[in-house]
Amino acid sequence: MNSRYAGRLTPSRVVTDSGVDHVRLAYHYLDSGDLDGYGSLLHAGTALGADLERSGSAGARRHHITRIVAEGDCVIAMGRLAPQQREFVDVFTLSAEGMLRGCRRYYPAPAPPPVESVR
Template structure:
């Protein structure tokens, strides 16, 4: 009988929930230009962990957040009328932002 080597355990629900709070704060800090606040949410050495700023003075409007383990997915709109996005965040074991990838749904 072969045994499978288990990978790292996923973060606890408390860590995932903390990561969701950090994601929400990241959009607030990004939209208000608070770079120090934004930096305080990043895992040490994180690269590409910040969502793109809204162009032309727009803001992020979150429509839905889905979180599981070390992954947080945000669906939203850039307002006013600048298009839709999906951001996929990766969390550290402590719930800090480690990575972010944006998918654009285009302009309306």
């Protein structure tokens, strides 16, 4: 057993798959500006980050998901925001029922400037 789950049960595959569906729906709801629909995917008492909510405000941006990886109570979504084409990685934590309990968004660091060679 993974030490991450030491002392608690690993969620079933059904719960994880349900969480993946909820993540996909979350982006759909955010992109269409449906915050009520988005809120219906949240675990009771949970408010996901303002960064994620702002990223879908009133259809101003679209999430283009390129990959989703899930295991246990964790779903990772990779993609880019349009029209800016800014890449992101969202790491979701699921409740025991597969609802969205938390999310942390990461952006790649900008590429360092090229190093000029000294002769």
